[in-house]
Amino acid sequence: MSAWWARRALRTRIALGVGLVALVVLLALSRLGAGLLLDAVVEAGDGELRDRAVAARQAVVDGGPVPGGLRVTDVAGTPVDGRGPVPLAEPAVRALGSGEPVTVTGPGEPRRWVAVAVTLPDGSPRLVLASRDLVGAAALLGGAAGWFVPAIVVAAVVLAGAAWLAAGAALRPVGRLRAAAAATGEGERLPVPPSRDELAALAVEINALLERRDDAADRLRRFSDDAAHELRSPIASLRATADVAVAYPSPGTTDDDREAWRTVARDAERLSGLVTDLLALARADGGQRAPAGSVDLAAAVVEAVGRLDDEGPVVTTWTPVAVHAAATAAEVGLVLDNLLGNARKHARSVVHVSAVPAGAWVRLLVDDDGPGIPEAERSRVFDRFTRVEAAAGTTGSGLGLALVARLVEGRGGSVRATGSPDGGARLAVRWPAAP
Structure with a gap:
């Protein structure tokens, strides 16, 4: 009860x-x-x-x-x-x-x-x-009770209805405040009612909370952006040095030395990808977005699959009709690269990619036949630096899906993780359809 x-x-x-x-x-x-x-x-x-x-x-x-x-x-x-x-x-x-x-x-x-x-x-x-x-x-x-009881029930119902109407009238400003809060973007504040009541005090406190949130988010973005820019040059230099050492070993270089330089090159490549993801995520958080255009999702899927190497699980596509998402080609490319890379790391043999229209939306589905994502972890796989137990044996920074979520949600869409018909994981992206 x-x-x-x-x-x-x-x-x-x-x-x-x-x-x-x-x-x-x-x-x-x-x-x-x-x-x-x-x-x-x-x-x-x-x-x-x-x-x-x-x-x-x-x-x-x-x-x-x-x-x-x-x-x-x-x-x-x-x-x-x-x-x-x-x-x-x-x-x-x-x-x-x-x-x-x-x-x-x-x-x-x-x-x-x-x-x-x-x-x-x-x-x-x-x-x-x-x-x-x-x-x-x-x-x-008994006759009086025969009149009293129905009259009491009717009176109680009438009073409950009056309380319903009065509560609705009293809570209507709260509903307007909630709608304004939902529509408030970064740097914006709620309108404070002119009355000096509890609602005005609540609006003032929410504005203070929004200011603290924006300040903290701005500091985090500046840190991520600055760190990514500062790390790019030394990592690129380290990677170039390692690649040269592997390709053109100096006299007297042993096999162990070459293997060590290969390890350095692989780690430098991972660091370079991590810095790139951090920079993209910082820009997505900062709202640095170009105006949305019309992106042919079917063609973008074909291009993303073409960028994959030949090693690893097979990737199949299914795009029965033309679908256009309201986004930019760069955003769609980043989303597809991260989703396909994530699926191939966990798939056993095959990855299926589908792009279909859904009314005012377009849907992108990426399915794999890997171990899947535990149901308890599905709500947090889009958090930064989050790696679920099923992915413990794979490499990755834990930023790819966080970047996907920020890019898609920044255009008013959504992304969620579910179970796949193939037995693994399904990542479902929903973008607004382009006009």
Whole structure:
């Protein structure tokens, strides 16, 4: 129940809470009102019974006949009117003798008894008892309840509806603030309402948070950009030196020396790719993008496959119709190179690439038959420097998929990892279709 309640919208919880509280309060008030109504009816009947008993007092003193419906007993409750036993227990008789009315329930209908004390000429005390059934009062109370309960339910529903409308009106500015926050880009701030209320304070705090976020993101971008630029030259020099040492070994160079230089060349190549990815990621984070054009995704897939070497798993393509993405050719090329490189590193024998239209979108699917991505890791493979357990035996910086996500999302698209029909991983990219 608590989990269901937590999933409801705030407006719904307010309305349901108000309706429930109103229902409980109205039921309690109706119970109190019904009790007061019953007490009033019973007390009115007690007065009538007492009047009847008082009217018969003189007849009892004179020893004359007692009117029907009345009984005469001694103070112990023993009848002295010759009409049979009185259905009263000893505690009830004592209460009547003290002047208290008594309600007696039994096999029949409940009855209300009232007693009036009488002293005979010889000094003997007597009780004149008058009674009536409470069926009429119960019927009256039942009829009132028949109206009370539906009226209470209707009132609770009306109050819940009013709370729904009031909560909607109160939360409408929050919804506008949320929409403004969702549309706020880098360097932009939320409009602060002129009123000095909680909403204005929230907008001010969110703007402060956005400022801190932009400052931190700017520092990170500057660091990545500067580091990439500073590292490019020495890495290129190291790579060139290693390539020359491998291609033109000096006299006396042993096989171990050449293998060491090959290792240096491979590591320098990896460092060069890492720096290139860092620089591209920094530019993507910084919003340094050219205006989106119309990119033929089918042709881009063919070009990306053509850039691959002949070693490794086979890559097949399926582009049944022409599809055009709203992006730039450079962005699409980077996305395809990273996705295909990632898939070939993990595939056992084959990689399938598909590009298809999907309404206002175009979809790019890259499937492999490798070990796949564990479901728990699929949401974080697009984080920077993230490598999942299934990829522990492969090389890579962990920046490729992060760059793919930034490039695609920067154009309003999305990318996600799922399971592939081939048993491995599927990386699904969705771009806006070009007009």
